[in-house]
Amino acid sequence: MKNIGIILASGTGTRFRSETPKQFIKLAGKRVIEHTLDCFEQHASIDDILVVTAESQKPLVEEIILQNAYKKVRRIIIGGATRQASTAAGIAAIVGDNHKVLVHDAVRPLLDHATIDRCLAALETADCIDTVIPPTDTIVQASAENTIANIPDRSILRLGQTPQGFRSGLLREAHKLAFHDSQLKVTDDCGIVLHYGLAPVVLVEGNVSNIKITHPSDIYLADRLFQLRSATTSQVDLRHLKNKVVIVIGASRGIGLACAQLARQHGAVVIEASRHTGIDVCDRSSINRLFSQIVEQYGRIDFIVNTAGVLRTGAVSTQTDELINEQLDINLKGSIIVAQEGFKCLKETGGSIALFTSSSYTRGRAFSAVYSATKAAVVNLTQGLAHEFHPFNVRINAINPERTATPMRTENFGNEPEETLLDAEAVAKDTLATLLRSISGEVVDVRR
Template sequence: MSNIVIILASGTGTRFLSKTPKQFIKLAGKRVIEHTLDCFEQHTLIDEILVVTSESHKLLVEEIVLQNAYKKVRRILIGGETRQASTAAGIAAIVGDIHKVLVHDAVRPLLDHATIDRCLKALDTAECIDTVIHPADTIVEASFKNTISRIPDRSMLRLGQTPQGFRSGLLRQAHDLAKKDSTLKVTDDCGIVMYYDLAPVALVEGNVSNIKITHPSDIYLADRLFQLRTTATNLVDLNHLKNKVIVVLGASRGIGLSCSKIARQYGAVVIDASRQSGVDICDRASINRLFSETVQKYGHIDFIVNTAGVLRTGTLMTQTDDLINEQLDINLKGSILVAQEGFKYLKESGGSIALFTSSSYTRGRAFSAVYSATKAAVVNLTQGLAQEFHPYKVRINAINPERTATPMRTENFGNEPLETLLDAEIVARSTLATLLRSISGEVVDVRR
């Protein structure tokens, strides 16, 4: 018995109003379908993945699979004009009737491992399951006269998601019957099972974040959900840093200093860089010299951490040209130069960059408007570069710590109660863990 996933990716995106089908639109540094494939590829209980797509996009899917070196994608199949035909193509490629089969929409990229766990566990005792969530709004039934004919009891209603799950024999039987029935009108595979009364459909708790990309506005919502999603950096084993070559900019104090100390504790080769060591983050030649000398000495660079930043508080009217330019140059231009100059070396190692943003990127704050603007720009820079770097297997993320006990904060806000501030070492550990993760284009929130 195997745990097999059928990913439906043959939609044309009619409602999305785009020439590019929504499963191939870029989202948080990757195509939508790549996020979906990543989720199943990285799940330890999934044995095999089948992708069903259109004939016109088969080559693109093949390219995506090869580019990401997905090991669990065993077949790329041509689907049909309907969801039913595409699922039928998937189940026809599965040999045997006792496998657990999950059918999932490629355009639900925010699926989480916990939901997959619940689906697989439910299939231990049920032959058919549907992933659902409770509706947040009242649902009304409309009449042909466009009036409310009935208001069902919301406590008994659910909103369907995917994956839907089946024993392979049951799903095969359902589609064998459906092929012979021209009058069948259902919208998903559980509907076929119910129509022919083949088995009870058990319900599995889903996740409200597991949205389906249907309309253009959904891309913006999904992007925000990726930013806000809790990332499991605490589960990453920092022992994997051993012998990795890490360049830390802004290493003389604060979070940068903590990154350097902790990385060394785990056996990394750390190159400290700051103004004190003669590295000017605003000067391209200075940065390139740092990186090239590192490669000459150690052969390569695995990771780059840029913690260098400056905050000059005060109303906009008190910000001189020098203060404005200093923040723009160090916070934004410095990040751009680090990413630009670092890329040529990281693409050789398939490495990762960690830039730094601030919680003020979501909403500018009085007395730090210029600083907030630079940190919002760093997020957009990260997301854009994640897409550019993805074909070269270079990852880039923005670390977003809450208020942290650093010298820069003390200089601007004075002595605050330490219990209200995040320890710099916690941020450093999360930063180093992010370097080791496969994510890219994400804002990694670090909280107490």
């Protein structure tokens, strides 16, 4: 008996209003379907994965599987014109009637392992399960005249999600019956089982974050949800930094100095770089020379942290070309150069880059408009490069600390109450933990 995931990825994206089907849209540094496959691939109890897709999309799915080296994906199945036909194709490819089968929409990329655990546990005693969450809004029943016919009791209603789970033999029988029933009108596989009375459908607790990507706005919501996921940096053991080669640019003070000190305390080989050591983040030859020397000396580079940044406050009318160019060069151009030159080295080790943004990236602030613009650009840079770097197993994320007690902040805002500011060491801890995580293309918020 195996635990098998059937991933439905045949959608054409009609409601999404995009030439690219929504399962292939970029989200948090990867395609939507990659996040979904990652969840099943990395779950210890999942044995096999089948991907059901359209014939025209099969080459792209094959490329994605090869790029990610998914070991559990056994087959790519050509689906049908409807969801029902696609699931039927998936179950037809499974031999045996006693497997636990989880049918999941590829466009629900925020599925978590805890939900999979609950589904598999429920299938120990049930032959059919549905993942659901309680509704938060009032649900009304509409009449043919477009008026309210009824307001059902919300306490007995649930919103259906996926995965839906089945014993393989039951799902096979359900689709065998459905194939010969042209009058059947259901929207999912549990509906087929329920229609024919084949088995009780047991409800399993879902997760409110397990949203389905249906409309363009869902991509923005999902991107934010990825940032807020429960897998936090506090769960990362920094002892995994031992013997890793870590470059910290901007290490002369503030967050950069804290990163260097903390990494060294956990056994990393740390190279501190800044203008004080003759390294100019805006000078490509300077960065290239630094990276080349480190590779020559240590044989590799594992992680790169770029904290180099500058803030020049004041109304934009008072910002001279010199002040504007300084912020553009150090904050943005420097990040681009570090990412470009670092990628050449990190693709040999599957390493990670941490750039720095600011809470001002979401909304430009008066008297620091240029600085805010550069930090918004760093976020876009990070998200774009995460997608480019993904096939080479290189990760890149943007650290977004709230107001932090650093010399740069004091120089611009004077002395502020300590209790209102983050400690640089706290930011350093989350930065180093992010380097060790598998995430890419994310904005990692650091808060008090």
